[in-house]
Amino acid sequence: MNVSNYDSLLSKFVQLxxxxxxxxxxxxxxCNxxxxxxxxxxxxxxxxxxxSANCVAGTDSFENTTLSLYPNPVKDILNxxxxxxxxxxxxxxxxxxGRNVLSFEGLPDNLDLSGLLSGFYFISLETTNGNQFAKFIKE
Structure with a gap:
């Protein structure tokens, strides 16, 4: 099964x-x-x-019109x-x-991520409009 098909399968499992x-x-x-x-x-x-090593870095495949993260990639402070x-x-x-590396109540003005290792991460927010996910890169 190629990456695209496996990503589609994972998405379908989430929808179910x-x-x-x-x-x-x-x-x-x-990549998903x-x-x-x-x-x-x-x-x-x-x-x-x-x-996959061939995933495109950035957030374009996880575009979210409700949630905005910056800077991305982030060095220490994520807005x-x-x-x-x-x-x-x-x-x-x-x-x-999918391991939880940081939890918070409410939404701080910014998140201090200086303690995280470099790599890909996700933010998962529980909001009044349902759960919101976005991808970001920690330098």
Whole structure:
């Protein structure tokens, strides 16, 4: 299965809302880190897959009209902006394996990410408009 097909499969699993499944994906590569992270947060155990080295860096494949992150890539401080009338109840920063590396209540004006290693991460926000995900790169 190629990267595009596997990414589509992960997205479909997210849409179905399935919880706590075990999935073996030996040697499969993915770029859709947000979908994979959402499944892991839903209790999935996904074994054997890995992030493709051919993924395009940036946020264009995870465009989100409600959520804006800058700068991206970020060195230490990540600014998070939401459209008016969107209230954040809480959030998490997830690594590419879907592990929670930072949690917060509400939405601070900026997030200090100086303690994170360089790499790809996701922000997951629980808002009054549902959950919002976005990808960012930590330098």
């Amino acid at each position: 809302g399935l919880q706590s499944k075990r999935f073996t994906a030996t040697t499969l590569k993915y 880190v947000a979908a994979r992270a959402a499944l892991v947060q839903a209790g999935w155990i996904i074994a054997g897959d890995s992030l 998070v902006k939401l459209k008016d009338n969107v209230v954040v109840k809480g959030g998490k920063i997830l690594d590419t394996n």
